[in-house]
Amino acid sequence: MTFGAFPGHVGAVSGHLGDIIDHMTRRKPAPPSKTEVYAARLESLLAAVWPGAMAGDPKVVEVARRILAQQGRHLGLAVDVGPTPPISDSELAPDDELASFRRRYQRKQQA
Numbered sequence: 001m002t003f004g005a006f007p008g009h010v011g012a013v014s015g016h017l018g019d020i021i022d023h024m025t026r027r028k029p030a031p032p033s034k035t036e037v038y039a040a041r042l043e044s045l046l047a048a049v050w051p052g053a054m055a056g057d058p059k060v061v062e063v064a065r066r067i068l069a070q071q072g073r074h075l076g077l078a079v080d081v082g083p084t085p086p087i088s089d090s091e092l093a094p095d096d097e098l099a100s101f102r103r104r105y106q107r108k109q110q111a
Contacts, residue, residue, distance in 0.1 A: 042071050
């Protein structure tokens with residue numbers, strides 16, 4: 001007994017219902033969490049400086065070390081040994097662009 005529907009119609013209706021159910025249950029992927037975004041940003045920063053660190057540039061090695069330390073803290077893998085001291089101008093090369101900018105900015109602030 002087909003309850004008022006002929007057998008071919010039942011298959012068509014169930015196929016249509018399958019499409020509706022498929023459409024209703026299709027969900028957008030969940031957006032990444034804040035921690036996933038932060039971890040991805042740290043990874044991209046590390047990827048950007050890694051070639052220079054492997055080449056042995058001391059400034060870039062320090063930046064890579066700090067990024068790795070931050071990754072460790074973020075993942076709970078590192079023991080916190082206190083804040084990392086800032087890189088002083090004496091550690092930077094004398095012709096470093098950032099050091100010269102800092103000197104100009106400090107002179108403007110003092111004036």
